[in-house]
Amino acid sequence: MQHIVDRLSGLSIRDIFTHIRRRPSFMGFVLFLTALVLNIALQGPGSFFSVRSFNNLCVTNVPFLLVVLAQGVLLMSGTLDISIGVQLALVNVVTIMTTQEWGIPFVLGCVIGIIAAMVASVILWVMVSIFRLPDLLASFALMYAIRGASILIMPHPMGSVDRIFFRAYNQPIGGIFPGALVALVLVLLVWLYLRRTSFGTNIYAVGANPQSAFAAGISPIKVQFQAFMYKGFVTGIAGVCITLMTASGDPRIAEPWGLRTLAACIVGGLTFGGWGSLACAFFGGGFLILIQSSVYFLFNLMARVLPNLWITTYWHNFVADSIIFLGLLTTIITVKGQRETLRLNIEKKYMVKRRVTDAD
Numbered sequence: 001m002q003h004i005v006d007r008l009s010g011l012s013i014r015d016i017f018t019h020i021r022r023r024p025s026f027m028g029f030v031l032f033l034t035a036l037v038l039n040i041a042l043q044g045p046g047s048f049f050s051v052r053s054f055n056n057l058c059v060t061n062v063p064f065l066l067v068v069l070a071q072g073v074l075l076m077s078g079t080l081d082i083s084i085g086v087q088l089a090l091v092n093v094v095t096i097m098t099t100q101e102w103g104i105p106f107v108l109g110c111v112i113g114i115i116a117a118m119v120a121s122v123i124l125w126v127m128v129s130i131f132r133l134p135d136l137l138a139s140f141a142l143m144y145a146i147r148g149a150s151i152l153i154m155p156h157p158m159g160s161v162d163r164i165f166f167r168a169y170n171q172p173i174g175g176i177f178p179g180a181l182v183a184l185v186l187v188l189l190v191w192l193y194l195r196r197t198s199f200g201t202n203i204y205a206v207g208a209n210p211q212s213a214f215a216a217g218i219s220p221i222k223v224q225f226q227a228f229m230y231k232g233f234v235t236g237i238a239g240v241c242i243t244l245m246t247a248s249g250d251p252r253i254a255e256p257w258g259l260r261t262l263a264a265c266i267v268g269g270l271t272f273g274g275w276g277s278l279a280c281a282f283f284g285g286g287f288l289i290l291i292q293s294s295v296y297f298l299f300n301l302m303a304r305v306l307p308n309l310w311i312t313t314y315w316h317n318f319v320a321d322s323i324i325f326l327g328l329l330t331t332i333i334t335v336k337g338q339r340e341t342l343r344l345n346i347e348k349k350y351m352v353k354r355r356v357t358d359a360d
Helices: 002-009 013-021 026-043 051-076 084-102 106-130 135-153 163-170 181-195 198-208 210-215 220-246 257-267 278-305 313-359
Strands: none
Touching: 026 278, 026 313, 051 084, 051 163, 051 181, 051 198, 051 220, 051 257, 051 278, 084 106, 084 135, 084 220, 084 257, 106 135, 106 220, 163 220, 181 198, 181 220, 198 210, 198 220, 210 220, 257 278, 257 313, 278 313
């Protein structure tokens, strides 16, 4: 962080803006900030910044934001997993059923649920990195296998969670800090540590070009294994959060999240090829969350102004998804321009260096 501050300290405001605009997360940040301002305007500053409102926002959406971060790590390593949604359901049903059927403590049931998500990640890693199956096809097939396993374990929604655990997640700590944010902070701290290790550097090399990374002495299989393990761990944490939020088990919960996590990462500026960061995934996930919330409050406002107006949930989803689609197009165009600008700058520096060498 300090080297970034030192680098920007001698630049003008225009140069600083140009530097920030070239960051992969720039467009995702702009969309996130726009959605945030829109949400505050529709909901009202007093309501949005109230402890109750912010806590409810975190409780409901932290699990989704966690799996977006997990998907982001996979994209940086050059692969993906659309079965991540059903893996959340697997964690949910395993946690509930092991606690109820085996009579073990709830915390141990959560650990077993997280292990289940990591085992699913290992299976997909073997299919993608060892057997070289297309990641989209492999994760699509695994999605149906995990869904069947979840329904076999729990045929229908059932189970419960002790009130003490339910309150720990759903109520703010000390009446101020949302308890749900503890899981998000934990995941981000783990990533900040990993980012400083060789894995944090190698993941970009593997994502950009596995062959070149292998020639440089980096094992793409090992790096992708580490990425899948982190993804499994974070998915397990998200599954535990959903279990605490709903206080029950549901074998079909969060199924559509697989594709939505990809959309969130892309709208935040994260793409294949070692381009982007978890900041892209965070801003993209936040944009999707806030747009859904903004559309909800927009239609509530319209219903109050026009009492005879009848709006179904179809229109909620249609408007929200249309905005997200426009955000995707904007980010894709922006990222394409950023990568082209980066390529031209590299070529320009190379040509200048070559001319200096030839002159000498």
